[in-house]
Amino acid sequence: MLFESPGRYEVVDVEVDEPKAHEVLVRYVASGLCHSDVHVLDGSHGGHVPMCAGHEGAGVVVDVGPGVVGLAPGDHVVASFIPSCGRCRYCAQGRMNLCQLGAHLQTGPMPDGTYRMHHDGVDLHQFLLISTFSQYATVPEHSLVKVPDDVPLETVCLLGCGVGTGFGSATNSADVRPGDNVLVLGAGGVGMSAVQGAALAGAATVIVVDPVPFKREMAEKLGATHTYADVAEATDFVRSITDGQGAESAILCMGQPTNTDVGQAFAAVAKGGTVVVTGMAAAVEPAAIPVHLLMLAGMQKTIKGSLFGMCNPPVDILRQIDLYRAGKLKLDEMITHRYPLDDVNVAVDDMLAGRNIRGVVMHDA
Numbered sequence: 011m012l013f014e015s016p017g018r019y020e021v022v023d024v025e026v027d028e029p030k031a032h033e034v035l036v037r038y039v040a041s042g043l044c045h046s047d048v049h050v051l052d053g054s055h056g057g058h059v060p061m062c063a064g065h066e067g068a069g070v071v072v073d074v075g076p077g078v079v080g081l082a083p084g085d086h087v088v089a090s091f092i093p094s095c096g097r098c099r100y101c102a103q104g105r106m107n108l109c110q111l112g113a114h115l116q117t118g119p120m121p122d123g124t125y126r127m128h129h130d131g132v133d134l135h136q137f138l139l140i141s142t143f144s145q146y147a148t149v150p151e152h153s154l155v156k157v158p159d160d161v162p163l164e165t166v167c168l169l170g171c172g173v174g175t176g177f178g179s180a181t182n183s184a185d186v187r188p189g190d191n192v193l194v195l196g197a198g199g200v201g202m203s204a205v206q207g208a209a210l211a212g213a214a215t216v217i218v219v220d221p222v223p224f225k226r227e228m229a230e231k232l233g234a235t236h237t238y239a240d241v242a243e244a245t246d247f248v249r250s251i252t253d254g255q256g257a258e259s260a261i262l263c264m265g266q267p268t269n270t271d272v273g274q275a276f277a278a279v280a281k282g283g284t285v286v287v288t289g290m291a292a293a294v295e296p297a298a299i300p301v302h303l304l305m306l307a308g309m310q311k312t313i314k315g316s317l318f319g320m321c322n323p324p325v326d327i328l329r330q331i332d333l334y335r336a337g338k339l340k341l342d343e344m345i346t347h348r349y350p351l352d353d354v355n356v357a358v359d360d361m362l363a364g365r366n367i368r369g370v371v372m373h374d375a
């Protein structure tokens with residue numbers, strides 16, 4: 011629980027209501043810790059408190075409310091931080107990451123405006139609707155994707171946010187093509203997934219920038235061809251192998267990108283190149299990217315945001331499971347630490363100190 015922001019997580023008992031129409035009660039087995047859980051903690055995104063955070067989980071269906079389709083008690087599910095209704099104008103276009111249900115993500119109650127989680131008689135906001143740091147939560151059916159029973163929930167929990175976000179940032183948003191030179195800036199759980207997406211899409215070079223040596227070592231195990239501590243060195247390198255042109259794409263996956271970072275990435279991509287902004291900036295970052303407008307048009311560059319890597323959760327989470335089973339998407343290797351729920355703040359500290367790639371919080375059986 012987060013009672014104030016900035017603050018620290020506290021482990022308390024909560025009451026969870028039974029599911030109403032189109033809702034599902036889930037027993038979470040595990041939850042990855044994503045930097046977005048830290049943004050609400052350190053106050054860089056504010057967030058509604060009191061709140062139960064966690065938004066990258068997997069578990070087992072306990073009960074379903076009236077009208078739920080395709081889910082039954084005992085089913086294994088991944089909880090996606092992006093809900094997808096399947097019928098709004100965005101879902102109907104195959105752009106489910108932009109589903110209209112997203113309007114409820116930053117508010118806290120269920121889409122009907124009422125709460126399912128309480129503590130001492132006080133309603134609790136559910137972060138991104140799913141609150142995967144709670145062992146039990148009642149969530150919208152559209153936030154859940156049924157997954158096969160034989161994949162480990164304590165691993166595929168990463169598919170609820172970080173993996174699809176990074177992987178899709180490379181394969182969808184940057185549209186990496188065979189032979190591309192790709193820069194990935196920031197090698198946490200999201201960045202490592204972008205590295206894997208770029209490598210699987212056939213990038214000739216995947217150049218990672220991260221100030222932390224451990225991250226650079228791990229990136230090389232997950233598909234990076236070159237690593238640097240500093241974006242200027244990485245930019246010099248990519249220009250040196252492209253006749254001075256630069257990378258086809260640069261994907262920003264650092265914990266808190268700044269306008270300056272976007273400007274540097276813009277300079278590092280070639281004519282026609284794409285800068286993908288995946289990392290979430292602090293809310294106070296001013297609306298002022300230092301990009302010369304003449305260069306934007308004259309060099310035909312693109313700067314684009316990417317939400318959940320433009321993934322369609324019900325489709326892409328299952329495709330990522332297929333890639334994991336085929337040994338092509340490395341998830342176990344990204345999970346460097348597992349923590350009991352009582353140590354959730356240790357997981358946060360380890361993330362901020364650069365000691366883990368993905369930390370996974372384990373709930374008691």
Ligand SMILES: NC(=O)c1ccc[n+]([C@@H]2O[C@H](COP(=O)([O-])OP(=O)(O)OC[C@H]3O[C@@H](n4cnc5c(N)ncnc54)[C@H](O)[C@@H]3O)[C@@H](O)[C@H]2O)c1
Binds near residue numbers: 175198318361
């Ligand atoms: N767009 C989306 O849909 C979406 C979804 C999930 C997470 N995110 C965001 O993605 C970002 C990354 O999340 P994460 O969980 O991988 O975080 P993380 O903390 O695990 O990883 C961030 C990495 O960036 C590195 N870093 C910090 N400053 C850097 C710099 N200037 N240059 C290069 N590397 C730098 C850190 O050393 C760390 O390895 C966060 O901002 C998070 O909120 C976005």
Ligand SMILES: [Zn+2]
Binds near residue numbers: 045
């Ligand atoms: Zn996340």
Ligand SMILES: [Zn+2]
Binds near residue numbers: 099
């Ligand atoms: Zn929708």
